Amino acid sequence: MRPTVHDIAETAGVSLATVDRVLNDRPGVRGVTKAKVEAAIVSLGYVRDVAAANLAKSRVYPLVFILPEGDNPFMRGLEAEVRRAGLHSPAERTRLSVATVPAFDAGALVKAIDAAIMEDVSGIAAVVVDAPEVSAAIARAHAAGIPFVTLVSDLANSGRDHFVGVDNIAAGRTAGSLMGRFLGERPGAVAVLAGSMRVRDHRERLDGFHAAMPVTRTVLPVLEGQDDPDLSFSLISDCLAANPTLAGIYNLGAGNRGLIKALSARGRADLCVIAHELTAETRAALETGLVDAVLNQDAGHEVRSAIRVLRAKADGLPVISAQERIRLDIFIKDNLPAGPDEDEQPGAAGN
Amino acid sequence: MRPTVHDIAETAGVSLATVDRVLNDRPGVRGVTKAKVEAAIVSLGYVRDVAAANLAKSRVYPLVFILPEGDNPFMRGLEAEVRRAGLHSPAERTRLSVATVPAFDAGALVKAIDAAIMEDVSGIAAVVVDAPEVSAAIARAHAAGIPFVTLVSDLANSGRDHFVGVDNIAAGRTAGSLMGRFLGERPGAVAVLAGSMRVRDHRERLDGFHAAMPVTRTVLPVLEGQDDPDLSFSLISDCLAANPTLAGIYNLGAGNRGLIKALSARGRADLCVIAHELTAETRAALETGLVDAVLNQDAGHEVRSAIRVLRAKADGLPVISAQERIRLDIFIKDNLPAGPDEDEQPGAAGN
DNA sequence: AAATTTCTGATTTACGTACATCAAAAATTC
DNA sequence: GAATTTTTGATGTACGTAAATCAGAAATTT
Structure with missing residues (x-):
């Protein structure tokens, strides 16, 4: 079986509480002891059981997606994918919501961002337009410690934490x-x-x-x-x-x-x-x-990537950028995937 | 908060033990009681917390991938993806292993399949050649209750549970x-x-x-x-x-x-x-x-799909076929994804 | 109506981690 | 060396589910 916190405590010759302090970066551990514990972690090849950890902390991450409204089919597809991901979200301890704003309207977008900041969500993903006031709103989110990812269209130099979309x-x-x-x-x-x-x-x-x-x-x-x-x-x-x-x-x-x-x-x-x-x-x-x-660009992939990134940022974990790169798909009539009729089932993080 | 087994027990007016029996399809529940519990499940919108469930059962699923040996780069890529997935496997309670056999060699393939059956693995994924003795070996796996998926090249009418690969x-x-x-x-x-x-x-x-x-x-x-x-x-x-x-x-x-x-x-x-x-x-x-x-065909997607399917089959769960369809990617020089150099990080079930 | 079988309830332990509390030990300061 | 601070240990509870046991209730058979 894979090693647990108990095994670490034993090999490091310390108590469970100390291991916990090291693992979760809590104060009150001497440098020497910390090193001992870390050595044990490495030698045993310990990896935290995320499932058990999530279960124990039972924290939920409210995430907001801000999308342009209107009948743009791609945007509606994105929205559908968010809802689809929302079906699975309790299992991942996230709670997803969608806010729609008029397309190409910087003011409305800023309002939605500020509203999300007020609600103190754990992360924001938004399809943004290129305007200075939008950059300012993103900066406010950043200042409030709320991770922000741009979706589909990027806005560099805005302080956004990540861009999810194709090149x-x-x-x-x-x-x-x-x-x-x-x-x-x-x-x-x-x-x-x-x-x-x-x-x-x-x-x-x-x-x-x-x-x-x-x-x-x-x-x-x-x-x-x-x-x-x-x-x-x-x-x-x-x-x-x-x-x-x-x-x-x-x-x-x-x-x-x-x-x-x-x-x-x-x-x-x-x-x-x-x-x-x-x-x-x-x-x-x-x-x-x-x-x-x-x-x-696969809307499902983008939504799931955005969720993974926001969660990682909320937990202070690093983002594996290679894994979050969105591919550009080419379709001609001969490699069309199965139609939407057969495709109604919720997608997975998997594919 | 989302409902738990306790909530079901309360609303259904039964004990926790009975709810557990219904949920896990254990014997010893009268039809009327079962219906009551199921009604409560539906009305509360209960969904099993998979993380907690896996934690509780702490079952592991040993899965075997049988691949052709040799310097076929695609097959080596598949193998690399299996190893990559293996890094995450403890979290998903799976244990992955790879067996390689000479390419286009039905006899060796059959031997490897039978060896896996002997080890009583939870599932087998294999790149198969088209031969009657291979079909027979797959039938033996099936008879032993071991889920079998064909990878890359299908073998219909062999009793395989699923095909993972492109059309x-x-x-x-x-x-x-x-x-x-x-x-x-x-x-x-x-x-x-x-x-x-x-x-x-x-x-x-x-x-x-x-x-x-x-x-x-x-x-x-x-x-x-x-x-x-x-x-x-x-x-x-x-x-x-x-x-x-x-x-x-x-x-x-x-x-x-x-x-x-x-x-x-x-x-x-x-x-x-x-x-x-x-x-x-x-x-x-x-x-x-x-x-x-x-x-x-994306080797990472195929490996992860095979794992999901085998796990679902091992648990007796349905496979969401739309989700497991492998796309055919077209690459020209302009939409090449980032090179292998930048791509060394373990992939995720996600993308 | 008694005996038997089938169902249900109550309770307990376990999974691996997070987190809190309080006491004890060690290190530090004065 | 006493007082103080910092570090560590011991212990318990919680998360939501699985799984087992045993006692008791209800249904069925004889």
Whole structure:
């Protein structure tokens, strides 16, 4: 059997209480004794039984996820994953809650962050917009000793403890690279649809896309659809009308509904389309061939990663960064995972 | 606080012992009483505290992984992931061990399975070859009440409890589809390198590949390299020499080392190459452009899924199949995850 | 109605850790 | 060397569940 605190006490020649003091960093232990105990811990290869420890302390960690409201399918997917994780949360001694705020609204976001600070939660995860007052709110959380992770879109130099999301520059590069290969020698310009250049992840994707595009290929000025279906629809429709020889479209934002509507209205011809986030809409578009590839960040992975990081920070434990890196998935119609119908079961920390 | 067994006993108006009998399906409870208790469980929304339960029973689950030996990098990666998972295993009350057997050797595999049955392990996960005596051995494990999962390559109708791995037909289709798009209108035939047509996963990938290839594109007869670097090298070298207009190569097996050696000897020109399994070799080849895409099944996910499934089976719990589906990852040089150097930390059930 | 079987209750111990209390010992200060 | 402070020991309770025992109640059989 694996060693317990009792074994440590015995081999170190001290009492259980002293071992406990060393293990939990409580005061009242002489340096020499502490060293003895630590030596015993190492020699026995003791590892704390987290299950028993959690059971004993029966502490709960209230965590808050702050997400943009609206019908952005990816955000709703994130929310669903939080709720899904919430089903398991009692077992992990966490209590999850979701607060939604208007999209691209720094003021509302700040209010939600401050409310969470008031409630004295154990951690905050938020999809943030890039604004100085948001950075200030994050700093307040930090000052209050509340761990903060940014989700999906980062805000460096804000004092956030961690970023959970994909490398968006690499995502843009991947899109550009795939687009280049899919198009081959076929002539024609490429259009880019974004939500807003005011969020960092969209800017980064655009940068990566440009970097990966062959210089011989024209990239039209970016269209900002505010992640709004109607606006995206008209922007793309106009663009298609104005550029009859258009070869491809890259949608790096969430306006997939409008994009797909415009595409199906036009009839596809031979347009190469790459979009982000695997949702019911993009999945269907992949299957019908309206869209050629979808880049995805797994919402479930992100939520679980955020929870692990916040818990680790709350416990003062280190974060294993390699383990928390979120992969960028490429989907084409042939490697689509099972549909949402078969996928209703709660996910696990596992997969 | 969440309800406990005590709360159930109180609301159901029975004793703790009776609740325990119902919860753990022990005999000696009348149908009426059982119904009362179950009603209380539902109404209170009770969920067993797994941590406390595991702590109390302090049962350990010895699990055996049977893998092919040799320098197949993917198999060695699997083995590494098992060892990695083993670091966490005490916390999950499992004890993992690895047995290696000669590749493509049904007799040795059967011996290893029978040895595990003799040791009375709680579960077996194995990369199996397609042979009737293997099916018989799996049936013996089943008869002994030992859960069995097939890893990477399935063996249906063998009585295995579960298959952990990707859909290999879809994997072949994905390769074919990508190859078709990358090649575009470029003329030339396509070669396929496999390990052996005697393992099911290779046959399935080949089928999928053929199905996804445009009929206008010639696919040369499959080359069987036995996953051996030298044989693969000479097969590919000969093929390249004999087919100067070759447009692409699909390696659906593990002979990447030989393939890459042959490719770099030749100098790439404009060959489209798609391979399986992200290893140090294929990663380097992606980065240098020798290989265009790599299809991957995440070894860490597979190992953790196998462990979860075996534990669930050992406890008589249902398997949430949607959660245990292994995704097929597509990697191009732009979405490569962080390298193995930065990735040495133990993985988690999480990601 | 007695004898038997089947069910249920009450109680106890254990799992490994956290945490608190109080007494005793050792080290330090004056 | 006495007084004080710091360090250590001994002990107990708690977390939520598992599992065992034994006594008593209820149901069933004869």
